[in-house]
Amino acid sequence: MTRALKHLALLGYVVFLAFPLLWLLSTALKTPQEMAALDPTWIPRRPTLANFADAFGEQDLLGAALRSLVVAVATALITVTLALPAAYALARHRSAAGRIAIGWVLVSQVFPVVLVIIPLFMVLRRLELVNTLAGLTVVHVTFVMPFALWMLRGYVRAVPRELEEAAAVDGAGRLRALAAVVAPLLAPGVVATLLFGFISSWNEFLFALVILKDPEVETLPLTLVRFVGPEGVARLGPLAAASLLATVPSLVFFAIIQRRLRSGLMAGAVKG
Amino acid sequence: MTALAERPYGGSRGGPQGGSQGGSQGGRRSRGALALMLPALVPVLVFSVGPLLYGILLAFTDARSGRNTETSFVGLENFAELLSDGDFWESFRIGLVWGLSVTVLQFLASLGLALLLNQDLRLRGVARVLAVVPWAMPPVVIGLMWRLVYHPDAGLLNGLFGTRVDWLHDFSLALPAVIVVGVWTGMPQTTVVLLAGLQNVPKELYEAVSVDGAGAWRRFWNVTLPQLRPVIVAITSLDFVWNINQFSLVYVLTQGGPGGRTRLPMLFAYEEAFRYGFFGYAATLGVAITIVVLAVLGLYLWRQAREAD
Structure with a gap:
């Protein structure tokens, strides 16, 4: 293949990957009149930000975003708090139980979420946690836990054990060694896992759909779907605007952790 | 790549490391490990094993969504009903078509992209960024975005092709769309993993075949592909599992319509459980999905392992 052909192929990919995104942006900036025109235009003739204002007027976007924020932050913090000691143990101490636990984390990926969501729903109902943000948080923690464990375990293993042992030999206690030597090296991985937990929860739809019933407790993905309505008729401009806004936090955080997430996924994929 | 570089510390198959030196230290360690293992096992047990076992158990009951309904064991009754349920077979057929075609197309498209990204081409920077954006987007937003693209009036496709097709509501076009x-x-x-795999192929291997005068195609066929094989098997397996369990995307795009033409097994199970309230039956569906996934994966991995020998 010549270079020109390769460039052409890559251009094809860029177009395929970019065109829906550009169309979303274009739709968000169009006036209703232009949207109704028979010939769709790529670049809005008279770009407007009115759709963004309308989006906030049409649905309780701000409230939904706040609720999503609460659930996502809580999910990230709880998951990492629970998973960190676990990941440390799994990385440092080899035992049959540990191997089974980490094997399970992999195997559990095969099961469809219905098998988890129905029992969780029944338990939450008994605890009167259906239709509450607390209930959704519990479910999100279970959903993020396996990959968080997997990621954190990888980051712990990347910290040379010798460093830790050297510090312990130097007279620092095991805990001091952990705090002084391991914690700083582990911090970036912990931040990456926190952000991963946040993004997963912020983006999550199915569990929210099952757990949350009233508009007053809805998270952002549910509110976005509500824009479309049961008949599928929607004011496309505000819908596009709201969709763009909902994507911003995920994109920003993802940009920060992208590299580390890649290595986490690689560890999973290569070692299988 | 940190997680890859740490191999030396991770030798699980009992290297020379902790073997003979220090028996007493070993004893202290294992007690400490037990204390440490507890926080490790509890979250896994409570949040993952427990609900799953409960879910599997439900598959053998007639559990309903009502608050005060009695639940009793019905043995394999749900499975018998499942096998005679035409909607179930149709949903599974669609699920398999969807799962296999998305996985295969994803793989081919991503392999092409990864090969291009691995070379020094213009546009590479843009393509790299674009290639990971969908990963970060909420599935709901992706679904809504493509609804805008497919929209019959204000959409892009009809404007581009001069057609008047309602892509997502057309009986034969909805699934391909x-x-x-x-x-x-x-x-x-898929692209990220394949690209990382490509970058790990030792350069010397290419040099060796270049000396033999092999062309680009031969190099790809004889060096790249065999070297990538483990990565390909791993990522396509993962993709298949992810795809067959897809829900949000299709729910937002079509809600399973038109006329059930895009009703993936997960959408079917969701409707059974949370629209009609048949918890037990939906759990049975979940178990059936698991069996199918395991069967397909098992066959695939078995064939790969045989060919690798």
Whole structure:
């Protein structure tokens, strides 16, 4: 293949990957009149930000975003708090139980979420946690836990054990060694896992759909779907605007952790 | 790549490391490990094993969504009902068509992209960024975005082709249209993993065949592909599992319509459980999905392992 052909192929990919995104942006900036025109235009003739204002007027976007924020932050913090000691143990101490636990984390990926969501729903109902943000948080923690464990375990293993042992030999206690030597090296991985937990929860739809019933407790993905309505008729401009806004936090955080997430996924994929 | 570089510390098959030196230290360690293992096992047990076992158990009951309904064991009754349920077979057929075609197309598209990204081409920077964006987007937003693209009036496609097709409501076009979205959505992970795999192929191998005068195609066929094989097997297996369990994307795009033409098994199970309230039956569906996934994966991995020998 010549270079020109390769460039052409890559251009094809860029177009395929970019065109829906550009169309979303274009739709968000169009006036209703232009949207109704028979010939769709790529670049809005008279770009407007009115759709963004309308989006906030049409649905309780701000409230939904706040609720999503609460659930996502809580999910990230709880998951990492629970998973960190676990990941440390799994990385440092080899035992049959540990191997089974980490094997399970992999195997559990095969099961469809219905098998988890129905029992969780029944338990939450008994605890009167259906239709509450607390209930959704519990479910999100279970959903993020396996990959968080997997990621954190990888980051712990990347910290040379010798460093830790050297510090312990130097007279620092095991805990001091952990705090002084391991914690700083582990911090970036912990931040990456926190952000991963946040993004997963912020983006999550199915569990929210099952757990949350009233508009007053809805998270952002549910509110976005509500824009479309049961008949599928929607004011496309505000819908596009709201969709763009909902994507911003995920994109920003993802940009920060992208590299580390890649290595986490690689560890999973290569070692299988 | 940190997680890859740490191999030396991770030798699980009992290297020379902790063997003979220090028996007493070993004893202290194992007690400490037990204390440490507890926080490790509890979250896994409570949040993952427990609900799953409960879910599997439900498959053998007639559990309903009502608050005060009695639940009793019904043995394999749900499974018998499942096998005679035409909607179930149709949903599974669609699920397999969707799962296999998205996985295969995703793989081919991502392999092409990864090969291009691995070379020094212009546009590479842009393509790299674009290639991971779908990964970060909420599935709901991806679904809504493509609804705008497919929209019959204000959409892009009809304007571009001069057609008047209602893509997502057409009986024969809906599934292919949804598959395209599936491919678009899942390309990032696959591309990233394949690209990393490509970068790990030792340069010397290429040099050796270049000396033999092999062309680009032969190099790809004889060096790249065999070297990538483990990575390919791993990522396509993962993709298949992810794809067959897809829900949000298709729910937002079509809600399973038109006339059930895009009703993936997960959508079917969701409706059974949370629209009609048949918890037990939906759990049975979940178990059936698991069996199918395991069967397909098992066959695939078995064939790969045989060919690798």
